[in-house]
Amino acid sequence: MSGPVHRTRSSANDTYLGGPISTETRINERIRVPEVRLVGPNSEQVGIVRVEDALRLAYEADLDLVEVAPDARPPVCKIMDYGKFKYEAAQKQRESRRNQQMTVIKEQKLRPKIDDHDYETKKGHVIRFLEAGSKVKVTIMFRGREQSRPELGFRLLQRLGNDVAEYGFVETSAKQDGRNMTMVLAPHKGAKTRAKAAQDSGRRAQAEPTPESE
Template sequence: MEKTGGHISTELRINDRIRVPEVRLVGPNGETVGIVPTDQALKLAQEADLDLVEVAPMARPPVCKLMDYGKFKYENAQKAREARRNQTNVVIKEMKLRPKIDKHDYETKKGHVVRFLKAGDKVKITIMFRGREQHRPELGFRLLQRLAEDVTELGFVESSPKQDGRNMTMVLGPHRKKADAKAEARVEKESRAAERAASEAEEAEFRAAHRPGGKKERGRSENLDPEIEA
């Protein structure tokens, strides 16, 4: 690493930019060569049609390796891109319920929770108490317990129910990773698109075959009794 304009550059020093008298040299296959004069290391790099790259500048002497630096940078860029693609942003959805929620509303709220968990998102469930309900925390606890049991195939209790002022909260975590959920959703979308295209093609073929002058119409005309035609 070098300092440029007061900033530290993460760019590795290579070849003639390595200005120390000697280096600890590592071969292209990871084998240890030993401590050699930098001039000799550069000569070995040129003979092998490789670069001399300073991989550990803080070591004494610095560690340098013989490698194809262009290929090395390309592979590192590929790895970084793959890591960014696989990185998932943690999303926490929230669902609010009342301790005395009716059956229809409960099923609706549960449906939202199911959808969130299937998508690989965490869900924060909040039970909101009002008035005297605050003195009946067991109502909220039982409701959260019921919901956790109802969605146990899709998620698990990541944060147990706890009282927070007038509210009681619980966090459900998905069994599936966000990336897996996205991949499956993409496959399902492509499958539906393919089925729709096939259905439209069949419908178009059917219409073409049954319109006047089509194959079906001509076939019936050809099969008429000659005597009737006469």
């Protein structure tokens, strides 16, 4: 009976159960230890077996034997389709990068001594940004003697955070940044999805014919 077929070795970015699979990952007959703690293809715990038996089980299942925890004693190996695993890991990483790139940060600037009308206008902008799924960096700009009154900025940012709590939360608390004071608000999970659903619903409503009156 011929031995298991070699698959492509992992890249540095591959992961398994939250931990990295390095470029030194050993698979199949490259695993040169007497015994391994074996995990089956459905994540079932097989137990400690001779490496020859683990290789045989992997070969019989037409899968690979992959060393996933080389520092354990004995090393932990899993029977899996290594090519499929690498493909799925790469897909997840691409999706993660795409989600990170899609995160938009808007900025809203305020003065510490802002009148009520201007405040309501700026608050409305912040709410719209959050509803659209964007983060918002709120900046309080101090001028002249205002810099000696940082409590005005803290109170204003605290007020804004409370007023928009229905739409988002304070991701980064207020902090001094040179002459300015900043705070970052983030939308609640699913805000962008809800906003898109509402937009699609509005478009469908506009597309529907209006019933003629008799």
